[in-house]
Amino acid sequence: MISSKEIKRKPDQDASKHYDSVIDKVLQKLDTVCKEVIDRTNQNNQQENEEARFGQQVKQKPMNEERKEKEENALLLQLAEKDKGRLHLFIKLVDYMTVETLVSINQTSMSMLLEEMKKERKNGLFNTAVNFDVQIFTPDEKEISEHLKCLLDDMIVVMRNTARVISHQSMIGYIKNTKLGELLSEQKENKDCIADVQGIITDSIEYQNIKNEIFEKVTSDFQAAEVYVNTNYMRCKxxxxxxxxxxxxxxxxxxxxxxxxxxxxxxxxxxxxxINFYIKDIAKGILNVDxxxxxxxxxxxxxxxxxxxxxxxxxxxxxxxxxxxxxxxxxxxxxxxxxxxxxxxxxxxxxxxxxxxxxxxxxxxxxxxxxxxxxxxxxxxxxxxxxxxxxxxxxxxxxxxxxxxxxxxxxxLCKERKQEMMKKHEAEFIKFITNIQNTTSSVNKGKLILEETQPADALQQLNEIKTRSLDRFKELDKNYQHYAKLMGLSVTTNKDLQELEATYNDRRMLWTHSDKFNKLYEDLQKNIFTTLNVEEIEKEMKSYEIGILKLRQNINNLSKEGRDKVLDQHANRVGNVSQFMPVIQALGNKDLRPRHWKKIFEDLGSAWQPGKTFTLQELIADGVMNKKDKIEEISAKASGEASIEAQIEDIKSKWSQLSFIVNHYREAKDKFIIGSLDDIIAALDDHQLKVQTKLGTRFVAEIRPSC
Structure with a gap:
């Protein structure tokens, strides 16, 4: 199938040649007729002239014949002149007939096309494939309509390009001195002698009606095809x-x-x-649904x-x-x-x-x-x-x-062997309990209960007990309980294993606390005091004290003497450090300033210089515990002064952000008045009250000048 673009590029040259050959034949016949009319006029005039010129030499005829012949010649000349004067009307008539014939041919062709489109047929004139994408048909209605439009336009182009008889070059001599000739001269200047045959065709009512029927046929057939596709093809979408x-x-x-x-x-x-049932080729009017x-x-x-x-x-x-x-x-x-x-x-x-x-x-x-x-x-x-x-x-x-x-x-087989396996289970479990009890005793023996043992050595031995015994015992206990369930025996909690685990955990906790306390004690003695994290030290000391209370109850109950030497040693060392905690907390106050440190060292009888470093051991040697109450008083005062300074700084910060609102005074552009003072007065009242309250405290004396 040729596309509409190809049709536009390739007009029907054969049809144009055919129409041109027919017009040429008409022009030849018309030219012959016109020449005959002109020749008749010229022949009559020539005969009169010859008779006038050579009348003396011609043999005279009888007068009645001569008169009759002259009358006939005059009548013929009169008719010839009259025919010559009406040649332009004859040419115009022929032109009208050719144009009417062209228009009639076009309308007949369109009618034939329409009748062809209306025929019932097994195969359509146009093949259109079905798609399941956005566009259902390819080509669709628009493309088929465009194709037919090109076909109709080509039919008109053929007619339009056919020259009209009245404007042909061979007819110009016959009509040039007539009103028709003058009219054609004017048209020649505007349209180059090409008559508006296209307008005659396209403006006709019959052309419009047939054209509308053609495109309505295309639309109706596409609608019918779409209904068929929606009913059948779309089942396969x-x-x-x-x-x-x-x-x-x-x-x-x-x-x-x-x-x-x-x-x-x-x-x-x-x-x-x-697919085989619903997707089939079918003709719908001019369309072949493919x-x-x-x-x-x-x-x-x-x-x-x-x-x-x-x-x-x-x-x-x-x-x-x-x-x-x-x-x-x-x-x-x-x-x-x-x-x-x-x-x-x-x-x-x-x-x-x-x-x-x-x-x-x-x-x-x-x-x-x-x-x-x-x-x-x-x-x-x-x-x-x-x-x-x-x-x-x-x-x-x-x-x-x-x-x-x-x-x-x-x-x-399982039933036969059950009694035998139950006895094995009982014997192995008794041996298992004995091993647990022996391990429990080992946790409270040897170097694990000697105060001279190093914590690292004790923890290493405890790790070995956990790896070699405790973890293995837990796994074995799970197995024995599982065996008992499989054989239908009663299962109870292994209290011996629970006792071993509790004893192990208590002993491990004791040696772990002892090890950590040793490191803390060493830091307290040797590290520069101002680098210590007093809050963390306080938390650790509390955990040690709580741990000692718990361990005294558990470990002492297990020992034969009712006491544990390792625990006693650990408790004594913790207690020795605990007595220093009030002083450590007072000296660890982050609000202490150089003026406070100067007073502290003056009370201790030692010189103070900014940037001085010292340890807790040095403070104890200087008799810090004898000045405990005084140091706690200085620390509390430092906290009170710091609180006042922080509030004063907060008041200063807020006043630095407050601003007075200034408005124009009435209509004056160079005079101003202060606007609303509600926020400023409220802030002033609030801050005055706070300052008066702070001035009444006992911590304001030393910082008053700076405030």
Missing amino acids: PIYEFLNTWNQGDFENKEHTLDIIKSHVMELKKWLAD GKKIKNKLQPQVVTKLENFKDYLYKLMQKKANQTLTTLQTYTSNLSKNPQNLKEYAEFIEAIQEAEQNIKGLETAKIEVEAMHSLLKSKFDLNPLKNSDIVMMDDIQAEYLRLTLKIKEAEE
Whole structure:
């Protein structure tokens, strides 16, 4: 099919040549007629002249004949002159007839085209393919209409380019001295002798009516085609959308039931039938609705998806069969063992329980494998299976029967050996409790209860006890409780193990606190006092004191003497440092300024210089504990002064942000008055009250000048 653009670039040259040849023939005949009329006039005039010139030499005729001949010649000359004067009207008539013929041909051609479009036909005049994208038809109504418009325009172009008789060069001599000739001269200057045949055609009512009918026919046929497509083709659009969005890889990466897989296969099978049933070529008026393109696109893709599902289902069947057979063989193997010790007996009972719990699931898996094979056979004609697949399915059936027998045999064996294993469990558990009790005693023996032992050595030994004994005992206790449950014995809490863990934790806490306190004591003695974090020291000391109270209750109760030397030593050392804590807290006050430190050192009888460094040990040597009350008073005063200074700074900051609002005085541009003072007065009242309150405190004396 030629597109509308190609039609515009390639007009119907054959039709133009045909019309030009017809006009040429008309012009030739017309020119011949005109020449004959002119010749008749010239011949009559020439005869009169010859008779006048050569009358003496011509033999005289009878007078009556001569008179009759003259009358005839005069009449002929009169008729010839009259015909000559009407030649331009004759030419105009011929021109009108040719134009009327061209217009009539155009209208007839359009009528024939319309009748052709209205005919019932098996195949349409225009082929349009169906798409499932935004545009349903390709080409669509607009393109077909444009094609027909080009066809109609070309028909008019052929008529328009055909020269009119009246303006042809061969006719100019016959009409040049007439009113018609003058009119044509004026038109020649404006239109170059090309008559407006196009306007005559396009302005006619018949042309407009036929043209409208043609495009209405296109519209109605496209509407009918769209109804058909919506009723039939669109049933297959879900297939198109599925194929554009479906991802086989994502589907296979997830777990799916056989019912879901089967539903997809059935749907794809149905879609293949739907494509063949609903997507068919059909004629709708001038249109041939072509479904081959979309059918050829959808059908192979659906077939490919079915092949993908077949491969996926086959692989899934093989995987499921392998897993099922392996699981059955594993259970059968586990139930074929003869347990000799308590651990093996417990594992044997677990194997029986697991097999009994999963036997139904294995039967379901076996049935599912068989269902997969049935689906492959019925929907994909995959028959027969490979020999290896058939053997595997037979093995699954045989192994399943073997497992059901093994479960019964294993249950009988388990009952026979139960009493023997219960005695073993009792004997091993008594031995286990003895080991726990011995370990508990070792925690309160040896270097772990000697005050001269270094904390690092004690903690190392405790770590070894935890690794070698405590952790292993916990694991063994879980096992023995598990064995007891499997054999139906009562299970109670292991109090001996709980006692061991509590004793171990208390002893470890004591040595851990002792180790940390040693490091704290060393920092207090040697580090520069102003670098110490007094708040953290206070928290640690409280934790040590609380720990000592707890440990006294637990550890002392376990010792034969009713006391623990390591705990006593740790408590004494903590108590020695605790007596210094009030002074440490007072001297650790962050509000102490150089003036305060100067007073403190003056009370201690020592010189003070800014930037002086000192340790707690040096302060104690200077008798700081003898000046405890005085130092606490100075520290409290420093805190009070710091609070006042902070509030004064806050007041200064707020006043630095306050501003007076100034407004124009009435209409004057160079005179101003202060605006609202409500905020300023409120701030002034509030701050005056605060300052008066602070001036009445006992901490303001030394900082008053600076405030």
